[in-house]
């Protein structure tokens with residue numbers, strides 16, 4: 337699937353408030369949208385992630401599993417591996433948080449070869 341490179345931007349911190357911090361890079365591909373299981377490369381390291389291609393804000397966000405360092409300014413590569421669902425507008429933060437938690441479970445299942 338597609339691979340995107342970029343420098344991690346300052347985010348809105350909304351993801352952190354939701355309990356799912358994300359790294360954000362600019363997205364200039366109009367042909368990708370929704371939620372994906374993804375692999376994120378930072379230097380020599382690789383992380384599993386739940387990624388969200390947001391066409392409204394033109395950003396590619398990724399929540400790295402089991403990782404919490406600040407990557408602002410780093411060059412990263414985000415490789416989208418499998419689409420999990422379409423992006424959706426949620427009524428409030430509680431249902432959004434539940435949807436992201438479900439996405440993270442799906443990503444773990446994908447990497448465990450269960451999905």
Ligand SMILES: Cc1cc2nc3c(=O)[nH]c(=O)nc-3n(C[C@H](O)[C@H](O)[C@H](O)COP(=O)(O)O)c2cc1C
Nearest residue numbers: 350351356371386387388397399423424425436439
């Ligand atoms: C894996 C993942 C999936 C997400 N899916 C959605 C989604 O479907 N709809 C949405 O509005 N925000 C989703 N978000 C939340 C966004 O990261 C972000 O907090 C939100 O879009 C910002 O909304 P705002 O433009 O109102 O600030 C998701 C985040 C992650 C990490």
